[in-house]
Amino acid sequence: METVSRTSKSDLFQASQVVTDWGRIKRAKVHHIAKPKSEEDLRAILAYARENKLKISIRGIGHNAVGQSFLENGIMVDMTGLNQVIELDETGKTLRVQCGATWERVTQVLEPKRLGVSTKQEFDIFSIGGSLAANVHGKSIDYPAMISHVLSFRILTADGEILHISRDEHPDLFRAAIGGWGLLGIIVDVTLQLVDDRVVEKSEVVYMKGDQLVAAYTERVKRDPEATPLCYGFLDTRFTNGFYVTYRYLDDGKTYSLDQLKRDEANPIFFDIFVWLQRHCSFIRSKAFGLTWATSAKPEITLRSRRLLLWDRAPKSFNDMLLQKYFIPVKNFPAFLPKAKAILEGYQKDIKLLLLHFRYQPFNDEAMLASLQDEAMCFLPVYLAEKDNPKWVAVYEQVTNDLLNEVLSHEGSFYLTFIPATLDQVRRAYPHWDRFVEVKNKYDPENRFTSLFYERIRS
Numbered sequence: 001m002e003t004v005s006r007t008s009k010s011d012l013f014q015a016s017q018v019v020t021d022w023g024r025i026k027r028a029k030v031h032h033i034a035k036p037k038s039e040e041d042l043r044a045i046l047a048y049a050r051e052n053k054l055k056i057s058i059r060g061i062g063h064n065a066v067g068q069s070f071l072e073n074g075i076m077v078d079m080t081g082l083n084q085v086i087e088l089d090e091t092g093k094t095l096r097v098q099c100g101a102t103w104e105r106v107t108q109v110l111e112p113k114r115l116g117v118s119t120k121q122e123f124d125i126f127s128i129g130g131s132l133a134a135n136v137h138g139k140s141i142d143y144p145a146m147i148s149h150v151l152s153f154r155i156l157t158a159d160g161e162i163l164h165i166s167r168d169e170h171p172d173l174f175r176a177a178i179g180g181w182g183l184l185g186i187i188v189d190v191t192l193q194l195v196d197d198r199v200v201e202k203s204e205v206v207y208m209k210g211d212q213l214v215a216a217y218t219e220r221v222k223r224d225p226e227a228t229p230l231c232y233g234f235l236d237t238r239f240t241n242g243f244y245v246t247y248r249y250l251d252d253g254k255t256y257s258l259d260q261l262k263r264d265e266a267n268p269i270f271f272d273i274f275v276w277l278q279r280h281c282s283f284i285r286s287k288a289f290g291l292t293w294a295t296s297a298k299p300e301i302t303l304r305s306r307r308l309l310l311w312d313r314a315p316k317s318f319n320d321m322l323l324q325k326y327f328i329p330v331k332n333f334p335a336f337l338p339k340a341k342a343i344l345e346g347y348q349k350d351i352k353l354l355l356l357h358f359r360y361q362p363f364n365d366e367a368m369l370a371s372l373q374d375e376a377m378c379f380l381p382v383y384l385a386e387k388d389n390p391k392w393v394a395v396y397e398q399v400t401n402d403l404l405n406e407v408l409s410h411e412g413s414f415y416l417t418f419i420p421a422t423l424d425q426v427r428r429a430y431p432h433w434d435r436f437v438e439v440k441n442k443y444d445p446e447n448r449f450t451s452l453f454y455e456r457i458r459s
């Protein structure tokens, strides 16, 4: 669907303003926010940027934490107006969708057909473009990062052309733009391979001492991965006890309506209250893990795609948290955990942890900036943040740097969307970073597409 209408200049560009992202740590005063509704609008924005020697940053929903979607005095292109599902091929199980659409929009179309995507994040709030640019990974252990189910996409590059990209057409751009953080151009739409959305059943919730948990979890993940789409774990914030939860595909010959497969989750308001109490009361914080375990132990039958999500609707309190994702090779994870524990204990006076989550991440290194170089465990600390308190932010940056260096010394990697890192740290975790920059310079020699995140790494 080639949209040719063109929005008037005054509607297309909103005045200069200070913007931030989900992290609320990085900010910038942008020259304009542009709100395209068509491909013509995208071309007009690019032409305007070139004429006025302005940089362009691209924004989906803005849920990164490191200034990836804006730059001081640049144009921030808000993609949410390009949000149409273009074509669903039920027989071939493919979907073509514009990149400003969210997963929520995609779910509305796919769920009644019992189709889904193999990989997506733990909330449906993110844009498809933001997900592609991050090459997102999910909670499932049977499918790797998003690139694995991308068939092709169309991208507006710095010279004003919209190119069709696949594994056969401009393969370097295919591997660079997926997971390329908006630095190669604006991805306009994408064609995804879908999977059947099967019914899953919670099959095990296993509680044990922290020091035995990882070995038991790793053994469980490897046992029958085809039958077990989901298997993820939690540790208490002292690393003393933990549990893992497993879902298996349910092939019991019964037909379940969508209504029967609803998730029986607590109202997000209760979660918000629970988080507020933990923030203000150390006693509640000390009891919180037990409650998390008790609620996780409830039986459940639902759809795989619904269970990929942590919540159907993200609770408000998530906006006041920060989370990080570190990827440690499976073989090094047991040695890493005591080091992580020591680091986090060293900061416990200033930095409150909400929870520690871990899960197996299936290997895929097709993207140039693949965050895995081996099969890995994702280690995910969630912090009760004080985003508007500069003192807290300074300590948070220290703990992040300490954890990051520990991860790197265990041959691990980290998720660029949450962690501001130096060029050296990025190169260690992302061995093809220099090749990525070469491809960027080939398609974008004037560095038109950039962001605070990229300029910081380059400087």
Ligand SMILES: Cc1cc2nc3c(=O)[nH]c(=O)nc-3n(C[C@H](O)[C@H](O)[C@H](O)COP(=O)(O)OP(=O)(O)OC[C@H]3O[C@@H](n4cnc5c(N)ncnc54)[C@H](O)[C@@H]3O)c2cc1C
Pocket (backbone or CB within 6 Å): 021, 022, 057, 058, 059, 060, 061, 062, 063, 064, 065, 068, 069, 079, 099, 100, 120, 121, 122, 123, 126, 127, 128, 129, 130, 131, 133, 134, 135, 136, 137, 138, 139, 180, 181, 182, 183, 185, 186, 187, 188, 318, 417, 451
């Ligand atoms: C609470 C929370 C939970 C999360 N859970 C997960 C998870 O389970 N798994 C996971 O992998 N990630 C997870 N993330 C990270 C999230 O997936 C990424 O930050 C993602 O990029 C956010 O999507 P967005 O639409 O908000 O993108 P934005 O933050 O707006 O942009 C992110 C990047 O994408 C680029 N971009 C956006 N649209 C386009 C486009 N059309 N063309 C080219 N580039 C574009 C931007 O320039 C930027 O570099 C989580 C984040 C939060 C806050």
